[in-house]
Amino acid sequence: MAPVAPRSGDAIFANVERVNAELFTLTYGAIVRQLLTDLEEVDEVNKQLDQMGYNIGIRLIDEFLAKSNVSRCVDFRETTDVIAKVGFKMFLGVTASVTNWDADGTCCSIILEDNPLVDFVELPDNCQGLYYCNILSGVIRGALEMVSMKTEVTWIRDVLRGDDAFELQVKLLKQVPEEYPYKDDE
Amino acid sequence: MVREVSESCIDNLIRETIDSYCNRFYADKPDLAARKIEAIGYQVGHQLSERYTMDRPRFSDHLEAIKFICKDFWSELFKKQIDNLKTNHRGTFVLQDNKFRWLAHMSVDPSSAHNVNSADDNSSPSAENIAAQAMSMHLYFPCGIIRGALSNLGIPCAVSADISNLPACSFVIRIKA
Numbered sequence: 001m002a003p004v005a006p007r008s009g010d011a012i013f014a015n016v017e018r019v020n021a022e023l024f025t026l027t028y029g030a031i032v033r034q035l036l037t038d039l040e041e042v043d044e045v046n047k048q049l050d051q052m053g054y055n056i057g058i059r060l061i062d063e064f065l066a067k068s069n070v071s072r073c074v075d076f077r078e079t080t081d082v083i084a085k086v087g088f089k090m091f092l093g094v095t096a097s098v099t100n101w102d103a104d105g106t107c108c109s110i111i112l113e114d115n116p117l118v119d120f121v122e123l124p125d126n127c128q129g130l131y132y133c134n135i136l137s138g139v140i141r142g143a144l145e146m147v148s149m150k151t152e153v154t155w156i157r158d159v160l161r162g163d164d165a166f167e168l169q170v171k172l173l174k175q176v177p178e179e180y181p182y183k184d185d186e
Numbered sequence: 187m188v189r190e191v192s193e194s195c196i197d198n199l200i201r202e203t204i205d206s207y208c209n210r211f212y213a214d215k216p217d218l219a220a221r222k223i224e225a226i227g228y229q230v231g232h233q234l235s236e237r238y239t240m241d242r243p244r245f246s247d248h249l250e251a252i253k254f255i256c257k258d259f260w261s262e263l264f265k266k267q268i269d270n271l272k273t274n275h276r277g278t279f280v281l282q283d284n285k286f287r288w289l290a291h292m293s294v295d296p297s298s299a300h301n302v303n304s305a306d307d308n309s310s311p312s313a314e315n316i317a318a319q320a321m322s323m324h325l326y327f328p329c330g331i332i333r334g335a336l337s338n339l340g341i342p343c344a345v346s347a348d349i350s351n352l353p354a355c356s357f358v359i360r361i362k363a
Contacts, residue, residue: 016192019265020188026229027196029229092192093190
């Protein structure tokens with residue numbers, strides 16, 4: 001019998017190597033600032049952050065699967081739930097929630113109230129078009145693509161833009177059925 | 187309680203940033219990519235040292251400041267202190283970390299390892315060995331952190347790294363007169 005997916009990443013987070021979040025937060029801030037200087041256009045920075053996140057996501061999925069012991073998710077709904085409850089917790093130490101499902105179960109929102117990426121961050125006026133946390137949407141998109149779910153991830157709410165939480169809309173575009181050369185038990 | 191994130195967050199972030207700068211933004215200009223990575227480190231070091239010294243009296247001399255980097259600052263970042271500190275008493279300090287955490291996951295042929303230098307040096311990393319170059323790129327970030335941290339303490343300097351003795355990594359700080 002397949003193991004039951006963990007409902008929270010607390011135990012996993014407690015067991016992984018952890019570092020001072022300040023270093024992570026300030027490093028991310030310094031990277032965004034350097035990208036703004038080097039790439040000049042805010043739109044280009046958004047694009048590159050998303051690309052960097054995507055590249056991280058396609059690698060991170062392996063670590064996630066290895067450490068989380070999550071069994072195969074039956075559908076998109078369960079997958080997003082695992083990302084929110086286990087994924088965010090085990091890497092960033094925070095828990096997200098999933099809401100706003102559409103009728104056919106292919107689009108939902110991941111809500112993040114606590115986000116270590118934005119501690120001590122305030123956007124200057126000339127960065128209004130910046131999606132500061134765009135790396136996160138890229139990570140989710142990249143990781144999901146590695147488990148055969150092609151998605152579109154967009155920011156609906158952003159605390160840095162004056163909203164009360166971070167809301168990422170995750171829309172399933174295409175699910176490629178996987179074919180296995182062997183069965184799990186063999 | 188101190189807020190924490192998984193170590194793999196910072197590892198992946200740094201790795202991807204170096205990759206983006208070296209292979210996408212400035213693929214044909216490794217010197218420039220190195221300078222940008224050092225600049226990111228500088229900013230991080232500057233801000234961290236500002237935060238970590240907020241409640242302290244000013245350091246009386248350079249050695250006191252360097253000791254702070256070796257002990258408190260390094261501990262905050264890597265949960266360990268610098269293992270060995272040497273100085274020629276004329277403004278050069280060598281800080282050795284016997285097992286530098288950010289190199290622990292990398293493998294490289296030690297014979298091809300060479301020195302890298304942070305700001306104010308125009309020697310470019312040779313491309314003889316891609317792994318060694320990738321590793322040297324990874325050292326610009328911590329070199330920048332140290333330079334930024336000391337600069338915030340009012341000590342302008344140049345910082346380079348020496349990995350000829352892996353897995354130990356030595357950071358050489360040259361204080362500007």
